Amino acid sequence: MSAEFQQKIHETLADANLQLAIYTATGRLKDKRVENVAPDVLPDYQELRAQANAIKKHTIENLDYYLEEFERNVEAHGGKVVWCKDAGEVSDFILGLAKERRARLIVKSKSMTTEEIDLNESLEHQGLESVETDLGEYILQLAHERPYHIVAPALHKTRYDVAGIFSKNLHVPEETVPEKQTAIARAVLREKFLAADIGISGANFLVADSGAVCIVENEGNARLTTTAPKIHIAVAGIEKLIPRAQDLATFLKLLARSATGQALSVYTSFLSGPRRAGAGEIDGPDEFYVVLLDNGRTKLLPDRARRQSLYCIRCGACLNTCPVYRKIGGHSFPWVYSGPIGAIITPQFMGVGHEPGLPFASSLCGACGEVCPVKIDIPKVLLDLRSEVKKAEAREGHSRLERLAFRAFAWVMTHPRVYAMAGRMAAAVAPASDGGWIRHLPAPLAVGPLKAWLSQRDLPPPPARSFRDLWRMR
Amino acid sequence: MPKRVSLFVTCMVDQLFPKVGLAMADVLERLGYTVDSPEDQTCCGQPAFNSGYRAEARTVARHFLKTFESAEAIVVPSGSCTSMVAHHYAELFHKEPETLARVHALEKRVFEFSTFLTEVAGVEDVGARLEEIVTFHDGCHALRELGIRSAPRRLLSRVRGLELREMTPAEECCGFGGTFSVKFAELSGAMARTKIEAIQRTGARTVVSLDPSCLMQIQGACSRAGLPIRTMHLAEVLASR
Numbered sequence: 001m002s003a004e005f006q007q008k009i010h011e012t013l014a015d016a017n018l019q020l021a022i023y024t025a026t027g028r029l030k031d032k033r034v035e036n037v038a039p040d041v042l043p044d045y046q047e048l049r050a051q052a053n054a055i056k057k058h059t060i061e062n063l064d065y066y067l068e069e070f071e072r073n074v075e076a077h078g079g080k081v082v083w084c085k086d087a088g089e090v091s092d093f094i095l096g097l098a099k100e101r102r103a104r105l106i107v108k109s110k111s112m113t114t115e116e117i118d119l120n121e122s123l124e125h126q127g128l129e130s131v132e133t134d135l136g137e138y139i140l141q142l143a144h145e146r147p148y149h150i151v152a153p154a155l156h157k158t159r160y161d162v163a164g165i166f167s168k169n170l171h172v173p174e175e176t177v178p179e180k181q182t183a184i185a186r187a188v189l190r191e192k193f194l195a196a197d198i199g200i201s202g203a204n205f206l207v208a209d210s211g212a213v214c215i216v217e218n219e220g221n222a223r224l225t226t227t228a229p230k231i232h233i234a235v236a237g238i239e240k241l242i243p244r245a246q247d248l249a250t251f252l253k254l255l256a257r258s259a260t261g262q263a264l265s266v267y268t269s270f271l272s273g274p275r276r277a278g279a280g281e282i283d284g285p286d287e288f289y290v291v292l293l294d295n296g297r298t299k300l301l302p303d304r305a306r307r308q309s310l311y312c313i314r315c316g317a318c319l320n321t322c323p324v325y326r327k328i329g330g331h332s333f334p335w336v337y338s339g340p341i342g343a344i345i346t347p348q349f350m351g352v353g354h355e356p357g358l359p360f361a362s363s364l365c366g367a368c369g370e371v372c373p374v375k376i377d378i379p380k381v382l383l384d385l386r387s388e389v390k391k392a393e394a395r396e397g398h399s400r401l402e403r404l405a406f407r408a409f410a411w412v413m414t415h416p417r418v419y420a421m422a423g424r425m426a427a428a429v430a431p432a433s434d435g436g437w438i439r440h441l442p443a444p445l446a447v448g449p450l451k452a453w454l455s456q457r458d459l460p461p462p463p464a465r466s467f468r469d470l471w472r473m474r
Numbered sequence: 475m476p477k478r479v480s481l482f483v484t485c486m487v488d489q490l491f492p493k494v495g496l497a498m499a500d501v502l503e504r505l506g507y508t509v510d511s512p513e514d515q516t517c518c519g520q521p522a523f524n525s526g527y528r529a530e531a532r533t534v535a536r537h538f539l540k541t542f543e544s545a546e547a548i549v550v551p552s553g554s555c556t557s558m559v560a561h562h563y564a565e566l567f568h569k570e571p572e573t574l575a576r577v578h579a580l581e582k583r584v585f586e587f588s589t590f591l592t593e594v595a596g597v598e599d600v601g602a603r604l605e606e607i608v609t610f611h612d613g614c615h616a617l618r619e620l621g622i623r624s625a626p627r628r629l630l631s632r633v634r635g636l637e638l639r640e641m642t643p644a645e646e647c648c649g650f651g652g653t654f655s656v657k658f659a660e661l662s663g664a665m666a667r668t669k670i671e672a673i674q675r676t677g678a679r680t681v682v683s684l685d686p687s688c689l690m691q692i693q694g695a696c697s698r699a700g701l702p703i704r705t706m707h708l709a710e711v712l713a714s715r
Binding site: 001009010013023323324327328357359360361362363364365366367369370380383386387388389390391402403406407409410412413414416419423426427436437439448449452453455456457458459460462463465466467468469470471474 | 483511516565647651653654657658661664
């Protein structure tokens with residue numbers, strides 16, 4: 001585990017205000033989800049989950065077929081599909097297009113995929129202005145921070161934080177009323193929408209049979225981003241595909257309920273191609289591009305257990321319910337994806353060496369798998385990744401002591417007499433107790449796991465006799 | 475229906491909480507079972523499995539298979555260890571067809587204690603009495619991997635003098651998580667303290683669970699905080715009279 005990971009966890013746990021903010025915000029989302037998938041509200045919830053899982057499984061197993069179908073249908077509507085292997089290819093394409101069209105200003109709607117490839121930084125580096133238009137993302141862009149949460153990016157910011165950020169960056173008086181803060185952002189962003197040359201969005205679903213991009217949102221900024229500028233570019237991971245428009249009947253019922261506890265988000269947009277002036281259409285962009293990004297995703301395809309990580313529809317339900325995320329928050333995680341889903345996709349996209357401690361930062365409570373609307377077995381993938389980390393460490397000669405300890409564990413546990421004797425020895429060296437739990441151990445004993453345990457909790461005093469001894473005497 | 479049951483008391487009960495194993499044997503004997511406890515038993519191997527050491531976990535699992543192969547029914551005072559045998563052994567041996575067949579034959583005969591009482595023995599009232607207000611902590615593996623929710627509550631509802639008060643939230647992890655509790659000690663401790671707040675809100679002075687590891691975490695954190703809260707395994711409650 002890296003020192004940075006440990007340090008970030010420690011800092012988050014030590015910040016009482018932040019702890020309260022995370023716990024309250026995730027708790028609200030968690031409770032609303034529970035209400036909205038309850039049997040009296042959504043009787044077929046479990047069937048929908050099973051169906052969503054089956055559709056995603058089928059799609060990911062036939063990804064090549066559906067990707068090509070999607071491309072054909074996008075092009076039939078006058079749009080263009082751009083295939084990108086990694087971040088560099090995406091920014092090359094967008095920068096090239098911006099140069100050709102002499103674009104200066106880009107508006108963006110919320111997209112974790114563009115966060116994943118640091119698109120804003122690449123664009124700004126080349127002198128373009130790229131403005132986030134989702135309120136939470138806009139706040140974070142001003143504060144130069146990454147999203148804290150897949151769905152609620154500024155979940156960790158209080159309205160007082162926002163007042164300070166707006167005042168400093170927009171030169172307005174400190175305003176702490178959320179409605180008024182929204183009005184401030186709206187006034188700035190409206191001008192940006194009207195002046196923007198390019199709109200960049202993400203995608204919630206790519207529909208193969210109709211070549212459509214489906215986007216769900218609550219603020220209306222994605223609608224403006226995708227229709228006001230002359231050029232719309234949707235950037236999406238290849239796993240966003242679903243075969244048929246009718247499959248949305250399954251996914252849209254699950255997505256908003258799992259994410260925010262809404263039956264449906266405020267806006268659900270279907271975008272298929274540029275404006276067809278000849279057909280009398282009056283709105284929509286002149287040019288429509290869908291960037292299909294790999295960025296490590298195809299590496300997950302060969303393994304049956306692993307590739308289920310690509311079923312994710314980015315609802316964030318696993319974050320809200322995770323007792324670990326609710327303590328360590330989003331910024332402790334080593335990459336843009338946080339929470340349980342981040343803990344399984346980060347090592348798979350970036351390699352297990354990126355943060356070897358990540359798959360271990362879980363009590364394996366299974367709450368994530370229970371709420372996942374597409375039934376990703378997150379705990380199972382975590383366990384597989386743990387095994388992969390240990391194999392890599394063995395190859396590279398790391399964690400020698402731990403490896404030795406587990407080899408000893410296996411030997412002791414397969415030699416019952418040694419095991420019984422080891423137990424008696426441990427009991428013999430333990431400090432005397434009056435039945436109360438142990439708070440301190442003498443220095444030579446207070447090492448390693450025992451020391452770590454005692455940093456937070458007391459230890460049970462070892463009994464005078466083990467069960468096996470008592471049973472024999474019975 | 476088996477007349478004879480074998481206890482797998484788990485390494486934790488054997489070495490740290492032997493009274494839990496004795497209590498479990500008492501309850502089963504009172505129901506007319508002949509109880510044995512195979513001498514060679516040690517651990518299910520979960521610590522190695524959850525820490526990423528599959529080869530070591532397999533070694534320990536093979537020992538478990540050998541030790542319990544001839545048992546008619548195996549009763550375990552832990553949801554987590556039961557789930558290790560009943561769910562994860564198959565994963566460990568998926569490339570060894572012969573061992574896998576032995577695992578499948580065995581996993582049907584492994585029962586978590588409360589499940590054995592309600593599903594196999596078919597009892598809810600075991601004749602226990604305990605004048606106490608208690609709250610029940612769901613161990614995550616019992617709850618989510620084995621789907622155990624009502625069995626312990628039905629058993630507790632039949633204990634004379636006992637009042638069960640549910641905590642909110644009831645289903646949040648106590649933060650133990652095996653080696654997680656020491657690898658991420660500060661985080662694990664913070665999770666335990668959140669759990670304890672939920673326990674305290676019920677007003678109960680006793681926390682009951684199916685899993686000794688959760689109880690060690692909760693009791694350890696209560697003891698550190700100086701709180702007058704005690705923990706009891708379900709078997710100890712049911713053995714009370």
